[in-house]
Amino acid sequence: MNYRFAYRPNYDLYSATTWALFALVAVAVPAGIDLPAQPFQLAALFCTVLAIVRIAQAALHGRRLALLRGRPLWFLDLRSFRRILRRVGGDDLYLGHGFEWGQPQAQAAFDLAKRDVRSIVPARQGESLGAGWLHGIGADREQPLTLPLQHAMGHTLIVGTTGAGKTRLFDLLIAQRVLAGDTVIVIDPKGDRDLALNARRACALAGDETRFRFFHPAFPDRSVRIDPMANFTRPTELAARIAALIQTASGSDGDPFKAFSQMALTQVVTGLVGTGQQPNLLAIKRYLQGSVEELLDRLLSDHFRTIIADWDHRIPEDVRTARNVETRVAKLVAFYRRSIQSHPEWESPAVEELLQRYEHNREHYSKMIASLMPIMSQLTNGVMAELLSPRRIRSEDQGISDTQTMIRRAEVVYLGLDTLTDGFVGKAIGSILLADLTAVAGERYNYGVSNRPVSVFVDEAAEVVCDPFISLLNKGRGANVRLFLATQTLGDFAAKLGSTHKTRMVLGNCNNLVALRIKDGETQEYVAEALPRTRLQYLMHMQSASTLSDAPMLYSAGATQRLMEEDAPLVPPPYFGALPNLEFFAYLSGAKVVKGRLPILRWPEERP
Ligand SMILES: Nc1ncnc2c1ncn2[C@@H]1O[C@H](COP(=O)(O)OP(=O)(O)O)[C@@H](O)[C@H]1O
Ligand SMILES: [Mg+2]
Incomplete structure (x- = not known):
C-alpha cells in the first residue's frame, strides 16, 4: 500500500534526538569504564551520521509543516514587478505566484481537511480569515504563474466576493497590458477609486500619462467626452446599437415595438448621413421626436442637386413658391415620385427610407416608439448631451475620444458608469460603448485601424451584460480583443440575462477561470464543476x-x-469559500489547474 499521510507529526525529530543521545552515550561510556575505546568511537560515528540524516529530514518536514501556516500579504514593488515580467516574457500574462494543482495536491488537501488542521500547525497570530494551508501544500514549489496571451484571447472570468482580490488582480493585469502598449478599456459600473487611480499609475509607469482617459458622468469637468455613435459602416448598425437598449417584456428581438423603433432609428440615421450630418445621439433624438420634414427637405434637395444639373435654377414652380416647409416637402415628394417614374435610376434608398417615415401615421408612430424615447432622453439629458454627443470643433480635440481614436492612440480608458446613481443609464452607456467597440474591433479593415490588441476589463460584469457584450465575447478572438470579466456570483448574471441558457452562453465563452474567495454556495458549485475531477484515496x-x-x-x-x-472534484466547492484574501484557484486555457496568490503592487508615493 503506498498510501502515506504527508503531514504526520514530525517523527523525524524524535528519531534524530534519539540517535543524537545514542551518540552521546557512546562517547561517554568508554571514558567511565575501562574498555577498548575504538568500538565505541565507531558506534558514536554511526549514531552521529544517522542523527544528521534524521535532522535533515526533520528540517525538511518541519518546513513543510510551517508552510501550512499560510503567508502574510505580499506587496510587490515596481522594480521586482518588472523583474518578474522580464522573466515571464512578452508572450505570457503574469498572474501571481503559485503551483500546479493536481492529484497529489488534491490528495494532500483531502487528507488535511479530514483532520483539524490547527492541531497539525498552529495558525499565524492575527492572520486574516481563510485556509492558508491550501497554498501551503505546494508553496515550496512556487513559481510565476502565466497564461499565454494567445489563450487570453479566449477571455477570462474572474469570480470573487467583495474584498477577495478582484481589483488587485485587475491592477496586475492592467499594468502589464498598458506596459505592453495595448489599448486598455476598463469598465467600472460601481466606481472604484483605486481602479481608475491604478490605471493612471500604470500609464505613468509605461512613461506616458497622456494615454490615460477618465470618463465618469458624475465628474463631467474631468471627464473625457466620448461619441459612441462615431463609428459605423451602415446606418442600420447605429440603429441596432440604440435599439439594443430597449428592454422588452419578452426579452426577445421579435418584440414589435423594438422592431419598429429600430426601423425608425434606421430612417433617421439614414437621413442624417444622407444630408452629411453627424448622427450623434442628440441629433438622432431631435429628428426622432420632431417632424421629419426638415430632414426630408434637405435630403431631397441634396439628391436633386446631385442628379439634375443646375437644380437651383430648375426647381419646379410649386416647390419654389411653397409658403412653408410642409407644403414645400409635399411638393418635392410629389416631384420625386413623378420623376422616378420616368427615371427609375433616380430612386434613392435614403429618400425611400425617410419617405416611409413621412407617410406613416403620426399617432401610430409616436405610440410605437414610446419605449425608445425615454432612453434617448436619458442619454441626452443635462451633462449627458455634452459627454456622449460632443461637438467636435477642432478635428483633434484632446477632450474627445471614440473607439477608433482609443485604438489608434493606444489609450487607457477608464469608464466609470456610476450605476449606483442610475442603473439604467450606466448600463446603457456601457452597452453602446461596447457595441461601438465591437464594430470597430470586428471590422478594423473598414475603419482603417491597426490590429493593436485591445484588452477590456469589466468589473461587476453582470451589471452591464447586454447583447453587444455577448457579441463581443463571441467575436473577441477574431477582433484581437481580450476580455476580463469580474463578478461576485454567477447568480447575478442569470438575474440580469433572464435565463440560464444565456448565462451559459456568456460564461461558456470564457476559456480561463480565476476563482478567488467565493461566498455564494451556488457559485462555488458551478466553479468546482467547471474544473476537472480526480481520484482520491x-x-x-x-x-x-x-x-x-x-x-x-x-x-x-x-x-x-x-x-x-473515489472520484472527486479536483477542488471541492468549500475550498473556494476558505481561500484567504488575494489567493485563488485558476483553470487556465481549459488545460491546467493552478493554485496561486496575488501580489499587491506597491506604487511609489505620489505628490498630491
Ligand atoms: N494596499 C493594501 N494594503 C493592504 N491590504 C490591501 C491593500 N489593497 C488591498 N488590500 C486587501 O486586499 C483585499 C482585496 O482587495 P480588492 O482587490 O479591492 O477586492 P475586491 O475587488 O475583490 O473587492 C482586500 O480585502 C483588502 O483588505
Ligand atoms: Mg473591487
Missing part, C-alpha cells in the same frame, strides 16, 4: 467481533484495512 478501517449464542466461548474478532479510491 483513503483508508477504510473495519473491525468485527462475533460470538455464537450457543457457544459463548467461541469468540472471533477481526480488523482489516482497505485502501479505497
Whole structure:
C-alpha cells in the first residue's frame, strides 16, 4: 500500500534526538569504564551520521509543516514587478505566484481537511480569515504563474466576493497590458477609486500619462467626452446599437415595438448621413421626436442637386413658391415620385427610407416608439448631451475620444458608469460603448485601424451584460480583443440575462477561470464543476467481533484495512469559500489547474 499521510507529526525529530543521545552515550561510556575505546568511537560515528540524516529530514518536514501556516500579504514593488515580467516574457500574462494543482495536491488537501488542521500547525497570530494551508501544500514549489496571451484571447472570468482580490488582480493585469502598449478599456459600473487611480499609475509607469482617459458622468469637468455613435459602416448598425437598449417584456428581438423603433432609428440615421450630418445621439433624438420634414427637405434637395444639373435654377414652380416647409416637402415628394417614374435610376434608398417615415401615421408612430424615447432622453439629458454627443470643433480635440481614436492612440480608458446613481443609464452607456467597440474591433479593415490588441476589463460584469457584450465575447478572438470579466456570483448574471441558457452562453465563452474567495454556495458549485475531477484515496478501517449464542466461548474478532479510491472534484466547492484574501484557484486555457496568490503592487508615493 503506498498510501502515506504527508503531514504526520514530525517523527523525524524524535528519531534524530534519539540517535543524537545514542551518540552521546557512546562517547561517554568508554571514558567511565575501562574498555577498548575504538568500538565505541565507531558506534558514536554511526549514531552521529544517522542523527544528521534524521535532522535533515526533520528540517525538511518541519518546513513543510510551517508552510501550512499560510503567508502574510505580499506587496510587490515596481522594480521586482518588472523583474518578474522580464522573466515571464512578452508572450505570457503574469498572474501571481503559485503551483500546479493536481492529484497529489488534491490528495494532500483531502487528507488535511479530514483532520483539524490547527492541531497539525498552529495558525499565524492575527492572520486574516481563510485556509492558508491550501497554498501551503505546494508553496515550496512556487513559481510565476502565466497564461499565454494567445489563450487570453479566449477571455477570462474572474469570480470573487467583495474584498477577495478582484481589483488587485485587475491592477496586475492592467499594468502589464498598458506596459505592453495595448489599448486598455476598463469598465467600472460601481466606481472604484483605486481602479481608475491604478490605471493612471500604470500609464505613468509605461512613461506616458497622456494615454490615460477618465470618463465618469458624475465628474463631467474631468471627464473625457466620448461619441459612441462615431463609428459605423451602415446606418442600420447605429440603429441596432440604440435599439439594443430597449428592454422588452419578452426579452426577445421579435418584440414589435423594438422592431419598429429600430426601423425608425434606421430612417433617421439614414437621413442624417444622407444630408452629411453627424448622427450623434442628440441629433438622432431631435429628428426622432420632431417632424421629419426638415430632414426630408434637405435630403431631397441634396439628391436633386446631385442628379439634375443646375437644380437651383430648375426647381419646379410649386416647390419654389411653397409658403412653408410642409407644403414645400409635399411638393418635392410629389416631384420625386413623378420623376422616378420616368427615371427609375433616380430612386434613392435614403429618400425611400425617410419617405416611409413621412407617410406613416403620426399617432401610430409616436405610440410605437414610446419605449425608445425615454432612453434617448436619458442619454441626452443635462451633462449627458455634452459627454456622449460632443461637438467636435477642432478635428483633434484632446477632450474627445471614440473607439477608433482609443485604438489608434493606444489609450487607457477608464469608464466609470456610476450605476449606483442610475442603473439604467450606466448600463446603457456601457452597452453602446461596447457595441461601438465591437464594430470597430470586428471590422478594423473598414475603419482603417491597426490590429493593436485591445484588452477590456469589466468589473461587476453582470451589471452591464447586454447583447453587444455577448457579441463581443463571441467575436473577441477574431477582433484581437481580450476580455476580463469580474463578478461576485454567477447568480447575478442569470438575474440580469433572464435565463440560464444565456448565462451559459456568456460564461461558456470564457476559456480561463480565476476563482478567488467565493461566498455564494451556488457559485462555488458551478466553479468546482467547471474544473476537472480526480481520484482520491483513503483508508477504510473495519473491525468485527462475533460470538455464537450457543457457544459463548467461541469468540472471533477481526480488523482489516482497505485502501479505497473515489472520484472527486479536483477542488471541492468549500475550498473556494476558505481561500484567504488575494489567493485563488485558476483553470487556465481549459488545460491546467493552478493554485496561486496575488501580489499587491506597491506604487511609489505620489505628490498630491
Ligand atoms: N494596499 C493594501 N494594503 C493592504 N491590504 C490591501 C491593500 N489593497 C488591498 N488590500 C486587501 O486586499 C483585499 C482585496 O482587495 P480588492 O482587490 O479591492 O477586492 P475586491 O475587488 O475583490 O473587492 C482586500 O480585502 C483588502 O483588505
Ligand atoms: Mg473591487
